[in-house]
Amino acid sequence: MAAKISLPIMDEKRPKRCRCRRRVLSRFLTLALLAITIYVMYYMRIVSSYAVLFVPETSDLPSSQIALDKPVTSAQSLVPFEAHIMSKCPDARDCLKDMVLPAMMRVYDKVNFTLSFIGTPTENDGVDCKHGPGECMGNIIELCAHHLYPDPKIYLGFTMCLTKDYKSIPQRELVEDCALEHAIDFEKLNDCAAQDDGAFGIAMLRESVRRSTNAGVTKSCTVRLNDEIYCIRDDGEWSACPSGPSVNDLIIAVEKLYRSS
Ligand SMILES: *[C@@H]1O[C@H](CO)[C@@H](O)[C@H](O)[C@H]1NC(C)=O
Numbered sequence: 001m002a003a004k005i006s007l008p009i010m011d012e013k014r015p016k017r018c019r020c021r022r023r024v025l026s027r028f029l030t031l032a033l034l035a036i037t038i039y040v041m042y043y044m045r046i047v048s049s050y051a052v053l054f055v056p057e058t059s060d061l062p063s064s065q066i067a068l069d070k071p072v073t074s075a076q077s078l079v080p081f082e083a084h085i086m087s088k089c090p091d092a093r094d095c096l097k098d099m100v101l102p103a104m105m106r107v108y109d110k111v112n113f114t115l116s117f118i119g120t121p122t123e124n125d126g127v128d129c130k131h132g133p134g135e136c137m138g139n140i141i142e143l144c145a146h147h148l149y150p151d152p153k154i155y156l157g158f159t160m161c162l163t164k165d166y167k168s169i170p171q172r173e174l175v176e177d178c179a180l181e182h183a184i185d186f187e188k189l190n191d192c193a194a195q196d197d198g199a200f201g202i203a204m205l206r207e208s209v210r211r212s213t214n215a216g217v218t219k220s221c222t223v224r225l226n227d228e229i230y231c232i233r234d235d236g237e238w239s240a241c242p243s244g245p246s247v248n249d250l251i252i253a254v255e256k257l258y259r260s261s
Pocket of ligand 1: 112113176
């Protein structure tokens with residue numbers, strides 16, 4: 001009996017509950033849709049405001065394509081750009097100050113920059129440096145800066161700082177001051193120069209010196225572009241610069257090579 005009575009009640013209630021659930025469900029869906037719409041609009045606004053930072057004004061590529069374009073651009077091959085120096089050489093100072101650094105500020109993203117050193121490898125696995133053992137030490141400190149901080153903006157700035165006061169290389173005070181100025185950890189630099197009783201630094205210097213010898217470079221400072229001598233600074237003067245020593249001409253040459261690569 002009870003079952004008989006309760007059945008119609010259940011039957012009456014069921015559709016009610018269902019309608020109720022449907023209403024709740026549709027309200028929930030509406031809210032969810034609204035939330036998603038708001039989120040998407042918000043998200044797209046953020047994407048488009050970021051995209052402005054990367055895309056030239058004329059471009060109206062969707063953001064998905066921008067992401068694809070970036071690696072393609074950076075995969076373009078970089079132009080080899082190299083300066084061969086000795087750390088205690090006034091020509092290296094002039095060359096870095098007047099040509100290499102100002103050029104690098106404008107084309108650092110188009111070149112593969114290498115700083116190499118000039119010296120003579122010795123029989124006993126050492127290196128002779130023109131301005132004495134202090135210069136070899138200076139070269140090693142600069143190579144260590146490169147080893148620890150591969151970004152040319154850091155190690156080249158540091159090298160420029162030392163070379164401005166090249167007579168004091170490798171005095172600790174100068175190295176500390178320049179390290180501080182370029183956010184280089186002096187202790188790390190010192191550890192690098194002293195690693196394996198100095199053998200690590202000497203091996204880097206021998207490798208660098210061999211690179212200069214193989215390129216036929218003997219004078220500090222020699223600037224090479226695309227593996228060819230571009231300009232030489234020697235005895236306070238520019239020589240062997242068929243395109244002239246101006247930074248602008250060097251930049252034009254880099255951009256031309258970069259575009260044709
Ligand atoms: C940059 O040049 C060095 C020395 O020639 C080479 O070992 C390195 O692979 C080059 N890197 C790029 C990214 O071209």
